Amino acid sequence: MQTKLVMVLRDDLPAGLAVNAAAVLALSLGDELVGWLGADGKDADGNLHPGLNTHPVPILTASGGELRELHDAAPDEVRVVGFTEVARKAREYGEYLRTLEATPAAEIDYVGLVVFGPKAPVTKLTKRLALMR
Template sequence: MTTESTTEGTTEGTTVRFDTKIAVLLREDLEPWQRLNVTAFLVSGLGSALPEVIGEPYADADGTAYLPMFRQPVLVFQGPKETLTTAHGRALSRSLPLSVFTSDLFATGNDQDNRAAVRSTPRAQLDLVGLAVYGPRNAVDKVLKGARMHP
């Protein structure tokens, strides 16, 4: 991690600029509950596969322990279906860690069925409603070109 002057986060008065970025891209036509659900599922994939994105456990002043969370902000973007398809291809071409959520997953009720739904669909035919990507800041910015910050 390098320290530079930005507005991303502070550590004892020092502003921290992360060399990497965690980003979620959602299809803009999702219902509010779907946006939240998809985001939670997508980032769980990054956290479980990439231990470097997870910080240290938390504890309050009484010593109550809490689970660790991401060590950096998660930025959430939105865009039309075409933006997701393009971003998906860009992430794959850059070999960035990627999780996906397709529209089929709204009709399934468990992990096994979720994985079967994705596996049954060729990559070019995935009906993406969301994706999460992690990597060097500039590479993630290029993947997300054309998307806009979620309101």
């Protein structure tokens, strides 16, 4: 099965928050991407450089409303990991979990999503979104 990974960040994020959201989302999905890293390499001086991801990771943008729609519309075969305002504002993980537990789903605002799964449904969900510039 051919898979695809797309990251979608809220279009009004300042650069620092966008980079942070992208890092959190990438790390949150990392365990599921078995076999996505290339071989380690050596430079001309013999120094080892760990393998990097060999697949494209387009970073798209969407409004907060579009992020919620995308999150809610994903079919079961597509894995969606969300980074929320609840998580972004928490200072430690326990605080995040406590606040999340007290927040109704309809009140969760997404900062970004990573969407991963079979290529066709991921493309269908994200094809209308713009690349981040």
